[in-house]
Amino acid sequence: xxxxxxxxxxxxxxxxxxxxxxxxxxxxxTGLNKATVSSLVTxxxxxxxxxxxxxxxxxIGRPGQILRLDGGRLCGLGxxxxxxxLALMALAVNGDVLAETRLPLDAVAMGARGVLDVLGNMLxxxxxxxxxxxxxxxxxxxxxxxxxxxxxxxxAVAPNLGWRDIAVIDEIRARLGRxxxxxxxxxxxxxxxxxxxxxxxxxAHPDVTDIVSLSGGAGVGGGVVSDGRLLRGGRGFxxxxxxxxxxxxxxxxxxxxxxxxxxVVGLDSLFDAAAAPDDPVRDRSLxxxxxxxxxxxxxxxxxxxxxxxxxxxxxxxxxxxxVLINILNPDVLVLGGYFAPVSPWLxxxxxxxxxxxxxxxxxxxxxxxxxxxxxxxxxxxxxxxSLEAVFADPTLIDLGPARELARKGATS
Amino acid sequence: xxxxxxxxxxxxxxxxxxxxxxxxxxxxxTGLNKATVSSLVTxxxxxxxxxxxxxxxxxIGRPGQILRLDGGRLCGLGxxxxxxxLALMALAVNGDVLAETRLPLDAVAMGARGVLDVLGNMLxxxxxxxxxxxxxxxxxxxxxxxxxxxxxxxxAVAPNLGWRDIAVIDEIRARLGRxxxxxxxxxxxxxxxxxxxxxxxxxAHPDVTDIVSLSGGAGVGGGVVSDGRLLRGGRGFxxxxxxxxxxxxxxxxxxxxxxxxxxVVGLDSLFDAAAAPDDPVRDRSLxxxxxxxxxxxxxxxxxxxxxxxxxxxxxxxxxxxxVLINILNPDVLVLGGYFAPVSPWLxxxxxxxxxxxxxxxxxxxxxxxxxxxxxxxxxxxxxxxSLEAVFADPTLIDLGPARELARKGATS
Numbered sequence: 001x002x003x004x005x006x007x008x009x010x011x012x013x014x015x016x017x018x019x020x021x022x023x024x025x026x027x028x029x030t031g032l033n034k035a036t037v038s039s040l041v042t043x044x045x046x047x048x049x050x051x052x053x054x055x056x057x058x059x060i061g062r063p064g065q066i067l068r069l070d071g072g073r074l075c076g077l078g079x080x081x082x083x084x085x086l087a088l089m090a091l092a093v094n095g096d097v098l099a100e101t102r103l104p105l106d107a108v109a110m111g112a113r114g115v116l117d118v119l120g121n122m123l124x125x126x127x128x129x130x131x132x133x134x135x136x137x138x139x140x141x142x143x144x145x146x147x148x149x150x151x152x153x154x155x156a157v158a159p160n161l162g163w164r165d166i167a168v169i170d171e172i173r174a175r176l177g178r179x180x181x182x183x184x185x186x187x188x189x190x191x192x193x194x195x196x197x198x199x200x201x202x203x204a205h206p207d208v209t210d211i212v213s214l215s216g217g218a219g220v221g222g223g224v225v226s227d228g229r230l231l232r233g234g235r236g237f238x239x240x241x242x243x244x245x246x247x248x249x250x251x252x253x254x255x256x257x258x259x260x261x262x263x264v265v266g267l268d269s270l271f272d273a274a275a276a277p278d279d280p281v282r283d284r285s286l287x288x289x290x291x292x293x294x295x296x297x298x299x300x301x302x303x304x305x306x307x308x309x310x311x312x313x314x315x316x317x318x319x320x321x322x323v324l325i326n327i328l329n330p331d332v333l334v335l336g337g338y339f340a341p342v343s344p345w346l347x348x349x350x351x352x353x354x355x356x357x358x359x360x361x362x363x364x365x366x367x368x369x370x371x372x373x374x375x376x377x378x379x380x381x382x383x384x385x386s387l388e389a390v391f392a393d394p395t396l397i398d399l400g401p402a403r404e405l406a407r408k409g410a411t412s
Numbered sequence: 413x414x415x416x417x418x419x420x421x422x423x424x425x426x427x428x429x430x431x432x433x434x435x436x437x438x439x440x441x442t443g444l445n446k447a448t449v450s451s452l453v454t455x456x457x458x459x460x461x462x463x464x465x466x467x468x469x470x471x472i473g474r475p476g477q478i479l480r481l482d483g484g485r486l487c488g489l490g491x492x493x494x495x496x497x498l499a500l501m502a503l504a505v506n507g508d509v510l511a512e513t514r515l516p517l518d519a520v521a522m523g524a525r526g527v528l529d530v531l532g533n534m535l536x537x538x539x540x541x542x543x544x545x546x547x548x549x550x551x552x553x554x555x556x557x558x559x560x561x562x563x564x565x566x567x568a569v570a571p572n573l574g575w576r577d578i579a580v581i582d583e584i585r586a587r588l589g590r591x592x593x594x595x596x597x598x599x600x601x602x603x604x605x606x607x608x609x610x611x612x613x614x615x616a617h618p619d620v621t622d623i624v625s626l627s628g629g630a631g632v633g634g635g636v637v638s639d640g641r642l643l644r645g646g647r648g649f650x651x652x653x654x655x656x657x658x659x660x661x662x663x664x665x666x667x668x669x670x671x672x673x674x675x676v677v678g679l680d681s682l683f684d685a686a687a688a689p690d691d692p693v694r695d696r697s698l699x700x701x702x703x704x705x706x707x708x709x710x711x712x713x714x715x716x717x718x719x720x721x722x723x724x725x726x727x728x729x730x731x732x733x734x735v736l737i738n739i740l741n742p743d744v745l746v747l748g749g750y751f752a753p754v755s756p757w758l759x760x761x762x763x764x765x766x767x768x769x770x771x772x773x774x775x776x777x778x779x780x781x782x783x784x785x786x787x788x789x790x791x792x793x794x795x796x797x798s799l800e801a802v803f804a805d806p807t808l809i810d811l812g813p814a815r816e817l818a819r820k821g822a823t824s
Binding site for chain 1: 559568569571620621622634636638639641643644645646647648649650651652653655656657658667669731735736738739740741742743769771772773776777778
């Protein structure tokens, strides 16, 4: 059984790495014999993990049956609790986004119970919709901006939320009634780093093994991939980069200390510097994306106050990133969260500071890239993480006979 | 052949992990059959990697033959180029120190060519001595305080030495004539971290996977082990911790920048603060160990200036270590180099700063330990690294028939 489980995972992994392949090609590339592949494929179809389609590509001879990851019977769920919003995402096995929700709110003002109530309601309606569409849920992974004890699923401390010792998994289970899927909780920056690493590998840097991802928000979330693996540290608290004390001593941070990096690169410091107190761009009850659009428009129009504020953030962003690059020597530094939409104004200053402060020649080979995942990196990382367990062990999922698809596969 | 090579490594690894074991126990614990074990053991003895000894332990029945790592036919060589000294160490396969040399000098004043000439002479006489004693050399690994391109074996830049683009391996080969063993070069802090990690595993923390090791010297060398593996980063430049800009803006660092961490925790800052300019304790031509002994004696006698200087270093050491702990969440922080002998005065301040600046509860579970390897951590790490290739592939070494030992093994 262990061998069969392993072989199911091998075939599923191979189909993930390709755009689609015939049974014959699966057999050739995995080294498994054709009869075994055929049996494994039937089981993966029955489990709702792969599907069969006519090849639409031109070529000689009759069109072959192409196997590819399933797009609609199973999903991984991600949720994100942020200071400014709650988010949900459902990703199909093939990576298609099946559902996506984003609800702006002021999490600090609402408190933990209020936020978890809203999240519970969002989850209940999303689950009902997915069930109505015949989509099974493989698991839920919740991203939170704080130090997480992954094993019991507890937020130890989330300074920007003002939360401490919140048993997130228990709280969510209590609000969902009988949820039969596993629920996990993890640091948002770790999940964002996983999603950004997948994005980097799928993009221009397929061979990269070491990245640092920095996500701009109320604070700055850091995630590290070292030698192809998420760096968690001994107790899973790794990647806590926001409080490197390199800023001015008169800047007070949300954590109560002074001079923390995020006190000069977080959203508040940007908006404080860019606009007067009564400027609507600083109104936290408005949607952050809209506020950033306004700011971007002002920068494009050459507004001096906005440009000065962005230059200040870019300078500090580069100076802190240099610390991380010196310690970790990543191949790629990924800028995400709010850093992404304003990156045209940040990047020249980031580059200047890296040149100045990175010890290794040519900044140690590090390339700075901007994530295209926007504020959805963490929630996407959560959804991907929920699916990873299935990729590792496809026998975790059994959707039942799924007769229509199976019959279609058998008669073709 | 690949399978036999693998099995040779398995048996050698097993004997490394134990104090010594009989053929029968090797067979039981490795799962290999007795005939195979017997053949593998004979080959490992012939290759000079293990030896056979009478069991000296009490017990019932006749004493068995105990196999253990060889103590004297093969060694790994480590060398270290430091600002204050050159060092050599030869480690036997069983970890015994077969030779150790340490030569104080002023590397900056001598320049690269002069230093490499002296190192070449040290190596030539060490090799002659080892050859005279019948000890074969498996390889040489040279530790340097700078950014190293491991693959061609070049120092890209070593700020504290003032070296740039020095092809260390070529330079050493040119001075050794025909050296038949592989020569490697690596960052001293990486090699020290490897040695400290081995020390931690062999000591009170056998299950630790994540450490940060900090070695006090002219600068502060950092090495990171993450998930059981040395963190090198994409181009091998990782662990460059000395220039985190957390110090006072008026402190000028050897790198030309201001406020670098090592400008407040390096040896110079300690001696500058602890003693008047004409105090012999500051004379760099004297042996560093003796100078530190003087300083320690003054601290023990309660000399206020010395204690203030040590408190200052301890405070900054803790503050920088907190940055690393927040990012990396190590299980253990190892203090080595000059930090070790003065650790009784540093530790209370380090602990205070970690409590204050580490975000995770209970400093993320990180324990601070003091290395017992002294200034020999890097050179020991080099010697260990030279042996690692042999542990990975025992067929790299063939010392010839080694008749006496083989016969002893065969007749016993």
